[in-house]
Amino acid sequence: MAIPITLRKKIADFDPIREGITVQQFCKNIGVSKQTYYNIKARIAERGRAGIVPDSTAPLNPRRVYDDKIRQQVLQARGTLQARGQDCGPWSIFYFFLDELGYDQPPSRALIAQWLHEAGVADINARKRPRKSYRHFARGQVNELWQIDAFAYRLFDVPHTQVTIYQVIDDASRFDVGSQAFGTPENGTDARITLSGAIDAYGLPQEVLSDNGDAFATYHRGRLSQTERWLASLGVQSSAGFAPTTQGKDERSHQTMTKFLDARSPTTLAQVQQLIVDYRNFYNTRRRHQGLLRGKMHITPAQAWEIISHAQPPTQPIDPDVLWTKIAKQYHRIHPDNQADTLAADTVVATDNALPEVAASNRAPGNDTKAIQQDTPHADSSTVMPSSTGVNALWPIPDKLWINKSGVVRVMGHGLYVGLRFKNRAIYSSVTDDYAEFFTDHDGEKLFSFPLPIQLNQRPPGGQININHVVGMWHRQPPELKPNLSGPRPSRREKPS
Structure with missing residues (x-):
């Protein structure tokens, strides 16, 4: 709030020795702060009696007033950028004026955005989190990523x-x-x-x-x-x-x-x-x-x-063991004591209980081992998923199964509910004479397992069975037990007449 000239003159003429009161009491009497008092005294000491008059409150850089011609050029620039297939937001229009039209002081981005909004041509976006709340991710050197x-x-x-x-x-x-x-x-x-x-x-x-x-x-x-x-x-x-x-x-x-x-x-x-x-x-x-x-x-x-500075290019190929270790970290260790059965120069066979990292650890030094090809639609990749032992003929369980949108996977004629969190996912099976294990496709970790043949401690009336009812089952995150799973639907309430 501006201090009136009358109070400024009182402050300029005040002498605490002559008046016999302190500065604090004087400021209290006239209703100003001590900081304001000392600021005005400093201005007067620097400028003399002219310091009593306050400076102008007009902005140092007054707002530039643009006519309708500039406003129309902004709308035309948006149309031009759209026809070119370029971004046509406020920043793009600002740099269009600066780079292509040669304006030294084009309208500000905020003013352009206001004009676009008033013209009804700006895209209406839902309110989002402020950009300053996001954590930006960027490497510091060119060719680093x-x-x-x-x-x-x-x-x-x-x-x-x-x-x-x-x-x-x-x-x-x-x-x-x-x-x-x-x-x-x-x-x-x-x-x-x-x-x-x-x-x-x-x-x-x-x-x-x-x-x-x-x-x-x-x-x-x-x-x-x-x-x-x-x-x-x-x-x-x-x-x-x-x-x-x-x-x-x-x-x-x-x-x-x-x-x-x-x-x-x-x-x-x-x-x-x-x-x-x-x-x-x-x-x-x-x-x-x-x-x-x-x-x-x-x-x-x-x-x-x-x-930006450039990163040094790599000079040495990556050791194959590093790749195997990278894959091994994606798997849950189930039986770390078991070892792979066979090792060859061109293939690694992971048994039903051995994990890829176990098989990789047994490779001879310097052996550029490759993974065996599985029956998978991914033709451009080599799989290292735990493989079947070749005895699936005893149990009709395919190597690859699908969990549907209801969280149910069909195994040997049973519809097993394994949880909605795993819906719409592919899983791979590993089957022995008396045991079946299933691994998720998206992360390669073991999802559930159970002994064969499938035995149930309870059978609900419907066709779907909660996996908790399978005798001897193990599940990474057992789904909630639903006793009425796939049971008869309750009858609808009769509408009041």
């Missing part, structure tokens, strides 16, 4: 042909080191071709992050894909996450590329491949990335690639 992911894109031809596009993004600089399109569904061969082209152009990364697709990393499911083996031979580590947010940078770049391609309506694979070349030039060198802030301005991925 690459993210790779693939997505399906439909062409604008009559049959709506679907192609697969692979994108490889450097985590630190957001630089697109290699994007390619193929006419085949997602597979490891095309993924390795994409990575090989990026490596030839920009050198080896230290690590490659992907999802758990069969074309990339499968170690979470107890298998080694050919892509993982190939990267390890180059000394490059491979890792995978369990959620799309782990690859948030790559997932977001899919949206940017899709907009770019949709605006040009490609009808052939060759057109998509050429447009990807144009897209990478635009994305890397012209599009300012909102995740790359230097000072108060955003920069392009190409500028970040030059500014």
